[in-house]
Amino acid sequence: MPDDQLPPLPPLPDEETRTIEQAVPPAVEDAPRRRARDEQGPRRRLWSAGHALIVSMLALAFGLLLNAPGIHKSAYNKSDGWQRDIALAITGPLADVSHALLLDRPRKAVQAAVGRSGADDIDTDIGLAATPPPATAPPTGKAKPTPNSRDKPAFSPDRKLRLWVAGDSLVITPGFAVIRASGASPAIEAVGGVDGRIATGLTRPDVFNWFDEIRSRVKELRPKVVVLGFGANDDKAYMTGLPKGTSIDAFGGSLWRREYARRVGGLMDVINRAGGFVVWIGLPQTKSSEQTQRFDVVNAVVQKEAQKRPGRAAFVDTYTMFAGENGGYAQFLPDGSGRLRKLRADDGVHFEREGGDMIAREVLKVMNKRFDLTSWRKTAGTRERR
Amino acid sequence: MLFPTATFAIFFLLVLPLSWLTMPWPHRWRPSIVAASYVFYSWWDWRFIFLLAGCTLWNQVLAVRIWRTQDQTRRKALVFLALSGNLAVLGYFKYYDFFVNSTDDLLSVVGLDVPLGLRSIVLPVGISFYTFMAISYVVDAYRGEFQPTTLEKFAVYLSFFPHLVAGPIVRPAELIPQFDTPRNPRRVDTSRAFYLIATGLFKKVVIANYLASSIVDDVFGAPGQHSSLEILIAVYAYAVQIYADFSGYTDIAIGVALLLGFNFPQNFDSPYAAVSVQDFWRRWHMTLSRWLRDYVYIPLGGNRGRRPILTYRNLLLTMLIGGLWHGAAWTFVVWGGLHGTALVWERFWRERRGPDAEPASAWHRWRARLLTFHFVCLAWIFFRADSFGAAWDMIQGLLTGWGESSPLVTTGVLLAIAAGIASQYLPARIPRLVMARFSRLPVLGQATVLALALMVTSVMGPEGVAPFIYFQF
Numbered sequence: 051m052p053d054d055q056l057p058p059l060p061p062l063p064d065e066e067t068r069t070i071e072q073a074v075p076p077a078v079e080d081a082p083r084r085r086a087r088d089e090q091g092p093r094r095r096l097w098s099a100g101h102a103l104i105v106s107m108l109a110l111a112f113g114l115l116l117n118a119p120g121i122h123k124s125a126y127n128k129s130d131g132w133q134r135d136i137a138l139a140i141t142g143p144l145a146d147v148s149h150a151l152l153l154d155r156p157r158k159a160v161q162a163a164v165g166r167s168g169a170d171d172i173d174t175d176i177g178l179a180a181t182p183p184p185a186t187a188p189p190t191g192k193a194k195p196t197p198n199s200r201d202k203p204a205f206s207p208d209r210k211l212r213l214w215v216a217g218d219s220l221v222i223t224p225g226f227a228v229i230r231a232s233g234a235s236p237a238i239e240a241v242g243g244v245d246g247r248i249a250t251g252l253t254r255p256d257v258f259n260w261f262d263e264i265r266s267r268v269k270e271l272r273p274k275v276v277v278l279g280f281g282a283n284d285d286k287a288y289m290t291g292l293p294k295g296t297s298i299d300a301f302g303g304s305l306w307r308r309e310y311a312r313r314v315g316g317l318m319d320v321i322n323r324a325g326g327f328v329v330w331i332g333l334p335q336t337k338s339s340e341q342t343q344r345f346d347v348v349n350a351v352v353q354k355e356a357q358k359r360p361g362r363a364a365f366v367d368t369y370t371m372f373a374g375e376n377g378g379y380a381q382f383l384p385d386g387s388g389r390l391r392k393l394r395a396d397d398g399v400h401f402e403r404e405g406g407d408m409i410a411r412e413v414l415k416v417m418n419k420r421f422d423l424t425s426w427r428k429t430a431g432t433r434e435r436r
Numbered sequence: 437m438l439f440p441t442a443t444f445a446i447f448f449l450l451v452l453p454l455s456w457l458t459m460p461w462p463h464r465w466r467p468s469i470v471a472a473s474y475v476f477y478s479w480w481d482w483r484f485i486f487l488l489a490g491c492t493l494w495n496q497v498l499a500v501r502i503w504r505t506q507d508q509t510r511r512k513a514l515v516f517l518a519l520s521g522n523l524a525v526l527g528y529f530k531y532y533d534f535f536v537n538s539t540d541d542l543l544s545v546v547g548l549d550v551p552l553g554l555r556s557i558v559l560p561v562g563i564s565f566y567t568f569m570a571i572s573y574v575v576d577a578y579r580g581e582f583q584p585t586t587l588e589k590f591a592v593y594l595s596f597f598p599h600l601v602a603g604p605i606v607r608p609a610e611l612i613p614q615f616d617t618p619r620n621p622r623r624v625d626t627s628r629a630f631y632l633i634a635t636g637l638f639k640k641v642v643i644a645n646y647l648a649s650s651i652v653d654d655v656f657g658a659p660g661q662h663s664s665l666e667i668l669i670a671v672y673a674y675a676v677q678i679y680a681d682f683s684g685y686t687d688i689a690i691g692v693a694l695l696l697g698f699n700f701p702q703n704f705d706s707p708y709a710a711v712s713v714q715d716f717w718r719r720w721h722m723t724l725s726r727w728l729r730d731y732v733y734i735p736l737g738g739n740r741g742r743r744p745i746l747t748y749r750n751l752l753l754t755m756l757i758g759g760l761w762h763g764a765a766w767t768f769v770v771w772g773g774l775h776g777t778a779l780v781w782e783r784f785w786r787e788r789r790g791p792d793a794e795p796a797s798a799w800h801r802w803r804a805r806l807l808t809f810h811f812v813c814l815a816w817i818f819f820r821a822d823s824f825g826a827a828w829d830m831i832q833g834l835l836t837g838w839g840e841s842s843p844l845v846t847t848g849v850l851l852a853i854a855a856g857i858a859s860q861y862l863p864a865r866i867p868r869l870v871m872a873r874f875s876r877l878p879v880l881g882q883a884t885v886l887a888l889a890l891m892v893t894s895v896m897g898p899e900g901v902a903p904f905i906y907f908q909f
Binding site for chain 1: 440445449452453456533537540541544621622624625626628629630653654657658660661662695697768798822823826844866868869871874875876879880882884886887888890891892894895896
């Protein structure tokens with residue numbers, strides 16, 4: 051039934067039930083006339099419910115063929131398991147049929163028109179050496195002593211330290227907090243915003259290839275500090291982009307750890323080679339104790355890789371930072387004045403704004419240890435006095 | 437289960453024939469549609485279906501008792517009990533931590549340090565929407581405006597999946613009588629339904645998500661790091677984003693209900709073409725606006741007070757409550773307060789100036805539209821910002837960073853904003869013409885058009901599906 055055939059709504063009983071906004075006459079008095087004029091026009095043909103079902107099914111079937119390359123990529127990107135196997139078994143032949151009938155061409159044409167050519171390609175090449183080269187400063191077991199202020203590279207408002215943030219969804223809130231906090235220092239310049247991508251990580255370059263992204267963004271933005279946060283979606287026994295002939299075992303097993311370490315270390319090296327210092331935000335405890343245990347495994351790998359690169363990478367431990375009174379997960383924690391603050395989101399994993407601020411303070415501490423961001427003030431003060 | 441997902445498409449393709457096939461037998465149709473709706477709701481968290489079922493039983497039992505009771509005092513007590521139950525559940529799930537935190541802050545101001553317990557409460561999706569619909573049902577029964585129906589029909593009314601998680605807030609008198617009237621399976625307005633679903637998907641998946649990821653999230657996340665131009669464009673972008681997101685969802689909901697044979701009320705009517713704040717509320721989230729009118733503003737006294745000040749008070753209180761409904765934070769209260777204050781000012785102005793207060797010429801109307809749009813945008817800053825500090829940073833940034841580079845202001849962002857605003861001025865005859873032409877296409881033609889629309893939306897949208905903004909309310 052078209053809307054113009056609907057029975058009118060029950061009339062309002064008296065003047066006091068007019069809407070708040072109807073309490074005075076409408077501002078535009080010609081609106082009803084205009085609307086009535088607009089509503090004139092060709093009438094719609096009404097169809098049967100069966101027609102609606104057939105059109106819906108045909109549209110979806112045709113839509114599946116038109117979008118087959120994208121749907122196949124989505125199936126490929128699913129978490130490993132029987133659902134992915136079934137999805138791949140269906141979408142693989144679908145993509146072949148679509149290609150054979152040239153039905154993938156319109157999608158490619160639209161992609162080209164909006165500058166997204168190649169968006170359906172499945173790229174699992176992470177571009178790292180199968181056997182990682184030893185870190186340039188081999189681990190000695192002892193951390194390099196913190197450089198004193200004279201050794202630290204100095205930055206000033208004239209020569210700003212460029213900072214970039216990237217990672218999965220867990221880095222978004224702390225990333226913005228870091229950018230806000232760094233805004234207080236004229237010696238720091240945030241570049242490229244926060245490149246936070248939901249449901250991505252280092253184990254699935256097919257879902258999103260962070261290795262390519264970081265390589266190109268580091269080249270483009272030339273950051274001196276790169277704040278990273280990965281791992282929340284990597285706690286699974288499945289990886290794509292493995293070197294030929296390599297396999298991994300269960301999550302947390304020695305082969306899994308070795309491969310994950312290769313990726314973490316490789317990413318740190320990419321940034322280091324471009325002259326950047328890595329600040330890696332570790333994974334926090336979560337509401338789920340099983341997930342917390344898995345995050346612990348990821349943290350151990352990342353922390354070890356950071357320790358191998360003293361002066362070039364640092365690990366920010368959020369695991370203990372957000373521990374409650376009993377050492378476990380806590381959504382609320384006391385602030386400096388002892389009042390409880392909500393630091394973790396309701397999902398039990400992500401951070402609230404104040405949680406992000408806490409991490410940002412730690413990140414800035416690490417940056418201040420590594421770089422001289424304040425001595426320019428003394429020089430400027432001396433110049434002013436002169 | 438989100439609308440723009442393959443899961444929902446499969447779900448709906450199963451429910452659509454099931455609904456039409458069982459419709460001639462209402463005693464089969466009702467349980468099956470309730471079951472389908474509960475499956476839809478349980479996709480987020482199965483435990484919350486007990487909350488929905490509890491809400492249904494509680495309100496049904498009390499509405500029937502209220503209707504049958506003659507004694508006015510007893511009726512009042514029953515309606516009070518029903519409202520208390522609804523508001524207690526809503527208060528616990530949505531406002532518990534907010535009130536505890538606010539009380540803690542207040543006590544610390546006066547030097548009292550009382551340890552208050554905070555809890556990690558997960559907000560059930562759509563609770564504000566179905567609680568408001570349940571309140572409508574009970575209050576309408578109390579007022580004698582709507583006779584309570586059977587438990588089965590009420591369960592369908594409350595849980596009907598197209599409106600369940602983000603509205604529109606449908607009144608009992610609008611939907612329940614439709615369950616009694618046989619839907620004609622040979623006269624379904626499919627062209628309007630498909631048009632609404634396709635445009636709703638495009639608005640949500642392409643426009644809203646593009647603006648969020650291209651400028652809004654970055655600028656609102658760290659306003660101090662952006663130029664004034666970026667902040668200004670981000671505020672406009674958010675205005676378009678929230679409109680595209682919410683009206684997109686509503687369009688899909690109305691379209692889905694239409695395919696099942698049911699009519700929902702309109703929820704948006706070109707809100708950014710409003711010539712006053714009052715006019716804006718006539719066009720924005722219309723079903724919430726009239727709910728607030730009927731169940732908050734009028735019970736407060738409406739415009740019946742002898743003195744205008746009482747009407748102003750009622751307007752302001754209604755909008756403050758409307759603000760708090762959107763979220764458990766003071767920023768939402770301020771957003772409601774700003775709108776309330778503007779409504780009071782407009783009313784005061786009109787009472788003083790009489791007919792002269794209305795914009796008479798086209799030029800005056802355009803000026804009024806521009807002013808209203810910018811006021812609404814200013815208020816959106818408080819709505820979007822996650823704290824007063826962040827809102828203040830945005831406002832301050834609007835004034836202090838002109839001339840700086842603005843890399844986030846791209847042609848794509850400006851085009852998306854322009855398209856969002858221009859769509860408000862699209863004459864109604866154009867969509868009608870499109871729908872009429874579409875309705876005359878053969879089956880294959882219609883399917884091809886829809887498939888192409890799906891493909892364009894899929895290519896232009898970002899990967900993954902972001903949740904709708906209004907789900908959290």
